Each structure stands twice: as C-alpha cells, then as structure tokens.
C-alpha cells in the first residue's frame with residue numbers, strides 16, 4: 008500500500024511513519040483500523056486501513072466488485088443489515104470506535120448519512136415529507152423547526168428553487184436528477200457530520216451530474232464527504248483525496264492530484280489508464 | 285408484411301384479447317348486480333330496513349335485526365381480525381425469513397384453505413357447546429378466524445413488494461427498525477394492505493355456513509353478546525327457502541342491502557385512506 012498523505016509542511020510521509028500504530032492525520036474524521044468485512048464466508052474487505060480528513064471530499068475508486076460499497080456501508084453500520092454479513096476491526100469516528108460494545112447503530116447512522124446509487128425517495132411521501140422524514144420519525148414535532156430544516160436542506164441540495172412552489176407533490180414525480188438531490192436533502196436534514204455517497208450520479212445525465220458535483224463542492228466546508236465513483240473525471244473534479252481499492256485492499260491513497268498524476272503503484276496506473284476494470 | 289407491422293399487429297391483437305377477457309370477466313359481476321338490483325330494489329324502504337321479521341306466511345316485516353347483526357358481527361370481527369392479521373403479515377414479511385416464519389406461513393396458508401363450515405363447527409363445539417348458547421361472540425370469533433389468514437397473506441405480499449432500497453433509505457437516516465416498518469414500509473404498501481382488508485371484510489360479511497353454527501339466526505333485535513342473533517346472509521338463506529313470493533322479494537331486498545353495505549364500506553375506506561396514513565402532512 009502506498010500513501011502520499013501530507014503533513015502540514017507538505018512533507019510526504021514515509022512508509023515507516025504511516026505504519027506506526029498511533030500515527031493519525033490532522034483533522035482525521037473517520038479512520039478504519041484493520042477493517043475486515045464478510046458476506047457469509049466471502050471476505051470482501053481485507054485489513055483495510057484508511058483515514059479520512061474532516062471537511063474534505065474523498066473519492067473511492069476501483070473496479071467493480073472490489074468492495075467500495077461494502078467499505079462505505081461499514082462506516083455507518085449499514086453493512087450489518089445484510090443477513091450473514093459481519094465485520095471485524097475498528098472504525099473510529101472522531102476517535103471513538105463505532106463498533107464498540109454498547110454503541111447504538113442508530114446514533115451512528117444519524118451522524119453518518121448516506122446517498123444511494125439509485126434515487127430512492129419514499130414514493131408515497133411528498134417532497135416536504137421526504138425531507139422531514141428523518142427528523143419527524145425521530146420525534147421532532149415542532150412545525151417551525153421542520154419547516155426550517157426542510158428549506159435549508161433543499162437549498163443546500165440546490166433543489167429549493169425548483170420545488171418551493173409545490174412541496175406537497177409526490178417525491179416520486181420529480182425527475183431522476185431532482186430525486187437524487189431530494190435524497191441528498193433528506194440525508195442533510197438530519198444534520199449528519201459525514202455523508203457517504205455510493206455512485207450518486209451513475210443513473211443521471213451529464214447536466215444532473217454537474218449539479219450534484221457543484222452541490223458536493225458547496226457543502227464540503229461543513230461536512231466530510233466520501234463518494235464512490237466509477238467516473239475518473241468525476242473523482243478528479245470533486246475530490247481532494249482519492250483511495251484506490253482492489254480486491255478488498257487499499258492499494259493507493261493520497262491527494263487526488265498527485266494520485267492521478269503520479270500514481271506510485273503500477274496497479275493504480277493501469278486502472279487509471281483504463282487497462283482493466 | 286414487414287417485421288415492424290407484424291409486431292404492431294401482434295401488439296394490437298394482444299391488447300384486444302386482453303380487453304376481451306376483461307370484458308368477459310365483467311359479465312358475471314354485472315349480471316349479478318343487475319339481478320340483485322332489479323329484484324331487490326322494490327322491497328327496499330325504511331320500514332323494511334328497520335323492522336323485525338313478520339309472521340311467516342304473511343307479507344310484511346323486515347330485516348332490521350339482520351342488518352344490526354351483520355354490522356355488529358363485522359365490527360367485532362374487524363376489531364379482532366384486522367390488527368392481528370396486519371401484525372402477522374408484518375412479522376412474516378419483515379422478520380419471517382427463518383424457520384419459525386416458514387412454519388407460521390405454512391399454517392396460515394392451511395388455515396386460509398379450511399372450508400368455512402368446518403371453522404363454524406369447530407367454534408360450535410368449542411364455544412357454543414361450552415357456554416350452552418349460540419352467541420354473537422361465537423359468530424365473530426368464527427369470522428375472525430376466516431378473516432385472519434386472508435389479511436395476513438395480503439399484508440405480507442404487499443409489504444414484500446416494497447423494494448429494499450426504501451428500507452435502506454430509512455435505516456440510513458437513523459430511523460429505528462420498528463419505525464421504519466410502521467411509518468415507511470407500511471405506508472408505502474398502504475393501498476395493497478387496505479385492499480386486502482376490504483376483500484377480507486367483504487368475504488366475511490357474506491359468510492353463511494359458519495353463522496348457522498354460531499349465531500343461529502333470530503327474529504329479534506340484539507339482546508346481548510351471548511345470545512343468538514340474526515345476520516343478513518342467514519336471513520337471505522331463510523327467506524329464499526320460504527315458498528311465498530313476498531318472502532322471495534324480501535330475500536332479494538336483503539341481498540341488495542348486503543351488497544350496498546359492502547360497497548359503502550369499500551368506498552368509505554378508500555376515501556378515508558386516499559391521503560397518507562401515518563406521516564400525514566401536518567404543516568402549519
């Protein structure tokens with residue numbers, strides 16, 4: 008594994024420094040420690056160590072089936088909802104292990120939100136109810152709080168202007184791109200700290216994709232974003248850091264520009280130049 | 285014929301065959317409705333609907349007790365059968381992917397296929413003989429047992445149609461499992477669940493055989509949950525057996541009354557649940 012994360016003085020870390028057990032990034036938000044993940048007997052993630060910097064966008068790339076979705080689903084404990092799926096190792100969120108005994112996965116999922124590959128608004132709910140769902144179903148009843156949260160989230164998701172005239176229409180009646188922004192607004196409404204996005208644009212056309220990329224750039228000051236993508240240009244455009252996964256292992260991880268321009272591992276280079284994957 | 289016009293022709297043909305089949309399926313429905321309305325409409329009037337049956341062999345009297353009994357029975361049956369059926373359906377769909385679930389699902393299917401007269405006889409031996417009286421309670425119990433597997437099944441099937449991506453979306457928002465099930469999955473499947481309930485209500489409202497063994501039928505209005513009671517299907521059956529023209533006409537009238545009641549319940553429930561059931565839009 009090669010890391011080219013940089014310290015404050017922009018000194019590349021040496022391999023030894025990285026492998027030191029207690030070495031952590033400045034502003035590390037999420038850190039996995041020897042994370043393994045299984046579906047039944049099929050081990051999908053193998054001793055994966057990655058640190059994600061706060062208020063940055065980190066892209067996860069790699070060929071199909073390498074474990075990208077599994078990785079991010081481990082970060083908000085969605086992985087364990089799959090029958091016979093399990094994990095070992097630790098995932099630190101702000102320095103404490105989200106898999107520690109007695110941690111309620113529900114509290115983790117409220118801090119680490121998720122946007123899925125296919126837009127999945129709640130089909131029988133209105134635009135308003137979709138965005139309010141996370142708060143309301145956790146007990147928030149105050150109308151002005153809900154109204155404010157809905158408007159703010161829709162604004163953050165660049166959807167407010169398009170739907171403000173009719174918040175009561177069905178979420179399912181929006182276009183695909185609008186639905187995906189609705190799902191982002193829904194995730195933002197519960198004010199998570201981290202947003203995980205699993206190929207959020209793969210079902211969208213270029214215009215809708217551009218909107219979502221713009222949105223990601225505009226929210227990253229307040230959130231930590233991790234985005235899985237199959238689109239190299241997209242990774243290059245939106246992310247500060249990029250992680251390359253292959254067969255459940257982290258092959259290379261570093262600042263996006265340096266990883267794209269000077270990949271250290273041959274595997275990374277071959278993947279980036281389209282020789283496989 | 286070119287390939288394209290051939291396909292267009294096949295498409296048209298399939299469409300017409302489908303429409304024809306749908307029309308054929310409507311024939312029995314329409315003809316039954318037509319007969320019931322034609323023969324029953326003349327008997328329907330306030331006096332007929334509200335008074336007790338008259339002396340056998342003499343014209344006059346009505347089906348008041350039968351209407352009262354059917355309303356009471358169906359009401360009690362809904363109270364007992366619907367919550368239990370919906371909850372079992374939820375269990376089977378959301379948590380039933382294990383041996384216990386499979387056993388329950390199998391038993392439920394067996395119960396659904398039981399002839400209703402057998403259920404009537406069972407309740408007769410268990411309840412009627414034990415308490416030495418035909419009773420409304422016994423009737424409602426029999427009808428609930430008939431209703432339960434229908435609702436369980438239809439609820440399970442409707443919930444299974446909700447894609448997992450919807451459950452994922454809800455869980456990823458940090459919404460608890462039970463909340464997700466009740467407020468997201470059940471709401472999404474609402475129209476299917478409601479349809480199942482309505483079909484089950486219509487089915488039990490028309491059951492006759494189990495009632496003969498449990499509430500028996502009666503000439504009088506309600507006189508306590510543990511006494512015999514009349515109900516529309518029993519009254520229709522009794523009237524139809526009488527050899528007098530007035531009784532036949534009354535039987536048709538009772539049949540029309542039963543049909544209208546089922547229709548009113550259907551339309552009423554549809555209207556009431558047209559909006560959202562749980563996450564109601566409640567903004568200022």
Ligand SMILES: Nc1ncnc2c1ncn2[C@@H]1O[C@H](COP(=O)(O)OP(=O)(O)OP(=O)(O)O)[C@@H](O)[C@H]1O
Nearest residue numbers: 046049051069070071072073074075076077078089
């Ligand atoms: N629900 C599941 N049950 C069993 N195995 C699964 C499940 N989901 C994924 N896997 C397996 O885990 C491996 C990694 O899957 P994952 O979805 O994490 O890959 P991915 O990198 O996201 O791929 P893609 O780019 O195609 O989305 C695959 O080999 C897949 O077969």
Ligand SMILES: [Mg+2]
Nearest residue numbers: 075076077205
């Ligand atoms: Mg994936």
